[in-house]
Amino acid sequence: MKLATLKNGRRDGQLLVVSRDLRMAVAVPDIASTMQQVLEEWQAKHRALDEVYRALNAGIATGAFVLDVAQLAAPLPRAYQWADGSAYLVHSELVRKARGAELTPELWHDPLMYQGCGDSLLGARDDVALESTDWGIDLEGEVAVFTDDVPMGVSPQQAKGHIRLIALVNDVSLRGLVPAELAKGFGFFQSKPWTAFSPVAVTPDELGDAWDGQRVHLPLTVHVNEDLLGQPNAGVDMVFDFPQLIAHAAKTRPLGAGTIVGSGTVSNGDRSVGSACLAEKRALETVRDGKPGTPFLTFGDRMTIDMFDRNGNSVFGAISQRVVEYAPPLLA
């Protein structure tokens, strides 16, 4: 099943069921009006939604219309908990190597995770407005899962059953603000501004055998403008899988329905596949040439993140966003 949220002037938008080929959609107000509601009442709602999905794919759903991806909000336009891991340690290792540091051994046993801002998640075609290119604007291609209610203290095995939906993420990052922020010791804040999501979120079964209950075994295709930045496989080198990341997040508290848990930038030790963020490409250049050659993003640049199944079909639809200049409100 594929679900999306249509912008309708309300903050949480209108829930849509989307056809497998991402061409058609149907609103289902009689079942649920918002994605948050679906995640809160998954057991009660998912069968009815799945029936609509089958009818839509069969071309017999009442009220079906042609989907315009540009009209979509993030599948969950606001999230009460957006916890982003950093599960591909080859990424952390490389970025640290470029600045002459090493990965401490405990990071192979204890996941890195930070809390992001869930109050204004972007749709797949929304512009990313930022004030200054001096901030070192970067994209990060990730995979994320959406959960229902997760009890405190669950095991990874138990956490597995709480994964209801999977989507792609663009975790926009401001690399120039990272060092000073991390040096303060409280983690990211201003350096992780906007987060955008793929047009649709899909139930795990949509991935077939590319989902093993823990990881998504497909390449993530990332472009900056027309240039392929990389297509690392999300199932390779993910040291902590999604059930482990959820169990980590839920160790000392429950996670409310509608929690989103991210994988961190997808990254493979096989460097021939390229990268899912510019920081990594620049780190490779630094290790090789002593300095980075690739610039960060500038206004007008487009970031595209997509994932294709083994038949070449886009699973989630593409995230495709421009970076645009933002002017803050004039001083009162």
Place this chain on the structure above:
Amino acid sequence: MKLATLKNGRRDGQLLVVSRDLRMAVAVPDIASTMQQVLEEWQAKHRALDEVYRALNAGIATGAFVLDVAQLAAPLPRAYQWADGSAYLVHSELVRKARGAELTPELWHDPLMYQGCGDSLLGARDDVALESTDWGIDLEGEVAVFTDDVPMGVSPQQAKGHIRLIALVNDVSLRGLVPAELAKGFGFFQSKPWTAFSPVAVTPDELGDAWDGQRVHLPLTVHVNEDLLGQPNAGVDMVFDFPQLIAHAAKTRPLGAGTIVGSGTVSNGDRSVGSACLAEKRALETVRDGKPGTPFLTFGDRMTIDMFDRNGNSVFGAISQRVVEYAPPLLA
């Protein structure tokens, strides 16, 4: 005006207007059903709510009932953004001194802030369930403000006008998990589990001249069981005021209506007033005696946080919570 949220079996509860003396309340479904809705539509709703508040205080509100604080959820039971500052640098300075470290100079210019979990905020009488006392369970008495929509890039002066409500916070902290978590560099996660709020949130005008648009100039009274832990003044030694904290949080992105921004543990340089958390008391003992004498909390202990106006009346009602033992779900 004083507002609260009644537990009613729904996740966001039922909005209540509460009388100034915290004795009576009235539900206002015709104006708004939830606190989130009020913060989203502040301009459209606040006058009607204020009329109900006046009637309630005058004893002529229809449908008024005696308030039972134990039935209250957090004023905002779930928040899309809970950003907690650490604005009382005398606290940070002391805690670092106890472990032989110094406060770096940039912290006097650039606020410390982390993102907390907003998906399951506790009511003022809710138990705090935790698995282990080995985690070093502590309370933190704080003040927090609730905002409406804050545009990206606002100045502190502009941020001032977005402060709609003020409340007290118990930012439960697991001191034993802090060092390893901060050492990883991504900030707090498991070490900041539950957050609880005072029974009511109040509009700034309720504080009279104790609110200067930036800080709350009243002592915060904190007890552990029957013992006074401290009563530091929230208006003293707050290096970054609330408008500055909001502007910091909004530097690279907007803040959605219903954002909560916290002050961090209230702490005064005048140590005769005591502390708002055990970590600080233990740090003072460490500096004086070479080791802490006061233990962290154990199951059954009660944490009480309150703030009284100059006439001795509780402004927000007391946070009063027990620490209880939690048993995680049995392994499947």
